[in-house]
Amino acid sequence: MFSWIEKAVLAMSSLRILSGTIEIMAALIMIKLNDVSKALVVNSLLALVGPFILLTTTTIGLIGMSEKLSYSKVALILIGVSLILYAVRK
Numbered sequence: 001m002f003s004w005i006e007k008a009v010l011a012m013s014s015l016r017i018l019s020g021t022i023e024i025m026a027a028l029i030m031i032k033l034n035d036v037s038k039a040l041v042v043n044s045l046l047a048l049v050g051p052f053i054l055l056t057t058t059t060i061g062l063i064g065m066s067e068k069l070s071y072s073k074v075a076l077i078l079i080g081v082s083l084i085l086y087a088v089r090k
Helices: 007-033 036-065 071-089
Strands: none
Touching (some): 036 071
């Protein structure tokens, strides 16, 4: 069915679709709960999903491009992702 799409791209886009679906479901749950404190808990749980999806899609992309990238470029990308995660946590 998707033989013309690279496996890494398909995996990355599937994870992003899953992430978007989780975000939409969380928004609907917040509306259904209709309580600020409960909505804040749901929102906090989303804070766990975002970095996981970021790391996973980045890892898949790096593995897919591993033959094309030098070690220094991979290191720079990993440092950049680490800085993003550090900034989000602070």
